[in-house]
Amino acid sequence: MLNLFAIADTCFLIDWSYWRYRDVLFELFKTVFIPENVLREVKSENTLDWITSNLAKGKLALYTETPDIVEFATRIMEKSRLIPGLRGVDLPEGICLAVGKRRGYFVLTENRGALMAVDILEELSSVRVWRSLEVIVEAIKKKLIPGNPVDIFKSYEEDTKHFFPRRELGVVINELRGETREVA
Amino acid sequence: MNKINYWSMLEEEAREIRRKSADWKYIESLPARLKFALKYYIETGDLYVASRIAGLTIEEFNELRKKAGVPNVA
Numbered sequence: 001m002l003n004l005f006a007i008a009d010t011c012f013l014i015d016w017s018y019w020r021y022r023d024v025l026f027e028l029f030k031t032v033f034i035p036e037n038v039l040r041e042v043k044s045e046n047t048l049d050w051i052t053s054n055l056a057k058g059k060l061a062l063y064t065e066t067p068d069i070v071e072f073a074t075r076i077m078e079k080s081r082l083i084p085g086l087r088g089v090d091l092p093e094g095i096c097l098a099v100g101k102r103r104g105y106f107v108l109t110e111n112r113g114a115l116m117a118v119d120i121l122e123e124l125s126s127v128r129v130w131r132s133l134e135v136i137v138e139a140i141k142k143k144l145i146p147g148n149p150v151d152i153f154k155s156y157e158e159d160t161k162h163f164f165p166r167r168e169l170g171v172v173i174n175e176l177r178g179e180t181r182e183v184a
Numbered sequence: 185m186n187k188i189n190y191w192s193m194l195e196e197e198a199r200e201i202r203r204k205s206a207d208w209k210y211i212e213s214l215p216a217r218l219k220f221a222l223k224y225y226i227e228t229g230d231l232y233v234a235s236r237i238a239g240l241t242i243e244e245f246n247e248l249r250k251k252a253g254v255p256n257v258a
Contacts, residue, residue, distance in 0.1 A: 010242045011231045015256060041235075041242040085188035087195070090232050110258035112198075112229055116191050131258050163201060163255035165194065 006130075007033040007063055007099045008108035009092055010041045015110065015160040016132060017047040021152075024139045026059040033063035033105065035095055065095050072098040076124070080117050087113040100127040108135065110162075132156060133164055137172050149176045195229070198257040202226045207253040221245065222252050229257060 006029045008016075013034065016022055025032060034051070039062075042048055054060040065073075073094030080089040089097065093114040100107040107114065107129045115131070118124045130138075136156060139145050145152050150173060153164060185193075203226055211222050221238035225231065225245075235245035249256070 011246075011256075014243045014246050043241050043243045044247070047243060083188070085192055087191070087228075087230075090230075092232055110256060111232075112191075112195065112258065119191070120187055133258070161250045161255055163205075163257045165197060165201075165257060167197075 003028060003106060004030045005033060005103070006031075006106035006108050007035065007096050007103075008038075009035065009096045009111065009114075010038045011110045012108045012132065013038060013051070014042060014044075014047055015162050016108075016135075017050045019132075019156050019159045021139070021145050021155070022050065024144045025135065026054070027144050028135065028138055028142070029106070031059065031061050032108070033061050033099070035063050035065060035092065037092055037095075063099065065099075069095060069098045069102065072102065076117065076121070079121055079123075080113065083120060086120055087116050089113045089117050093117075097124060097127055097129075100124075100129070106130055132160075132162065133168065133172065137176065140176055149173055198229055199227060201257050202229065202254050205253050205255050211252050218248060222249065222254065225249055226254055231256070 016025065042051065051060060055062070073091055076094040076097055077089050077091060080086055090113070093109060093111045096107045096109060097114055097117060099105055101124060107127060109129060110131050115129055118127045118129050136152060140149050140152060153169060156162060157164065206226055211219055214222070218238050221234045224237055225234035231242055231246060235242045238245050238248065240248065
């Protein structure tokens with residue numbers, strides 16, 4: 001089933017836009033929102049072309065943050081800095097997390113602070129945060145990308161110079177292989 | 185292991201990967217702002233703040249970290 005909405009931050013989009021299977025994102029979500037500040041942060045022709053053409057198709061949409069979202073994001077920023085050892089969340093990620101909480105959107109980010117915040121801050125525990133790792137897993141489970149999972153993840157690393165932590169990659173590869181065996 | 189310790193362990197592993205992969209000769213050759221922004225990024229993995237230090241957009245800094253051989257570990 002297609003998930004409805006996601007909100008993606010810059011650090012996710014600028015790597016994802018270079019991947020050969022990048023459009024699979026739109027087979028997983030009806031619409032992916034991007035905060036307006038993303039447009040100020042992207043410069044390359046590749047990323048701008050991909051973003052603007054998909055804005056035109058309605059697969060991407062701009063999200064204009066409202067004062068209540070900014071207020072909530074600011075509180076998340078502050079809370080993240082009160083817990084020793086917890087990586088601080090900055091405002092751009094805070095806005096995505098606030099939207100994830102208030103609107104129920106999936107949050108697409110590579111930011112470790114955002115991942116830690118939903119794991120540790122009770123208030124955010126219902127927010128679903130996906131990195132490229134989780135998005136690719138979902139696409140593989142739905143058979144949206146052909147080929148061996150190991151090769152698919154390798155293609156992402158090659159195209160984007162992203163590195164999946166081997167411990168976590170090993171876990172998801174084993175899970176995917178287990179699912180394949182069960183189906184067989 | 186409690187959650188904070190678990191995340192600290194993951195952070196340290198990611199930091200080591202960034203440190204070992206980096207092209208330090210190239211990094212040291214850069215102007216101060218870019219050099220220190222990359223060093224900050226290697227230590228923290230924080231693209232947003234690193235880009236502010238560098239005076240670049242996030243995507244511009246992302247291209248710089250690729251040029252410096254520093255992977256985005258996530």
